[in-house]
Amino acid sequence: MEPLSVASSVVGVTPPALHCVRHLLDDIQKIIDAPEAVASLRGDLTATDKALISLQTITDSQWKSLGDIVIDESKSAMTLCLSSCERFQTALARWTQHSHNGKLSWRDxxxxxxxxxxxxxxxxxQLQICKTTLTSVVSIATLHSSLQQKDVSDDLLNMISLKEAEVTTALEAANKQLVEVNTQLAALRVAGQRGGETEADRADVDGQVVDELSALDTSRRLLEALLERTHAAVAEAQKEDDGPRFVFGNVEKGFQIGTNSGTISGITFN
Structure with a gap:
């Protein structure tokens, strides 16, 4: 993939996902007396919106340093977010079809x-998965830029270590959640209909949970790739920083000669 085309290819996927997230948030906000379970999605949608916006700040060189797997899975994560929002938006429209003046009726x-x-x-x-995954991409991209500097400080290495721990925790959570959601899906498929619910409701939740499984699998692959690229980048930076270092007092940079009582020749200052 050509470096100059990377950011634009990712940015091209972002607007549709952002539009759908914002449209769904607007729909929910219009439901003045929405059930608590529905209203609680506002926070998740707002956080996902911010994560999508932050992804647009990653530069071509940063995407290149993250590698093709991270690029492709980031686009997949956004595409899945778009698909899930569209599915839920369709269901929400059906649930509120008896509403008037932006309110849900008691029947609904x-x-x-x-x-x-x-x-x-x-x-x-799914919104939380998307937010966590994309936020991790942005954080690691920023740290990768810092690793391109000639001098890698201990503070930077500590920051990277902390971020790696966060990504590892997110990866472990994704793996655990994959097992749990698979179990939930199996239970849903044998569950009987409750009062007022239809086969369309069953099909909706089935599709939503399948989307969640796809989102988790994408997140898992992306987080694994982030860890792999970060480990490699740190190793390379430390390798380049392992050359001989002569320190005079507390100074590690600049022109240093210590104490000299003779003449100095053959030195050119550029």
């Missing part, structure tokens, strides 16, 4: 049952 509130609750929970988790 009464049918936010088992399948709908599961779909709302799955949507919330």
């Amino acid at each position: 509130r009464a049918v936010v049952g088992f399948f709908k609750q599961k779909q709302i929970k799955s949507m919330s988790e």
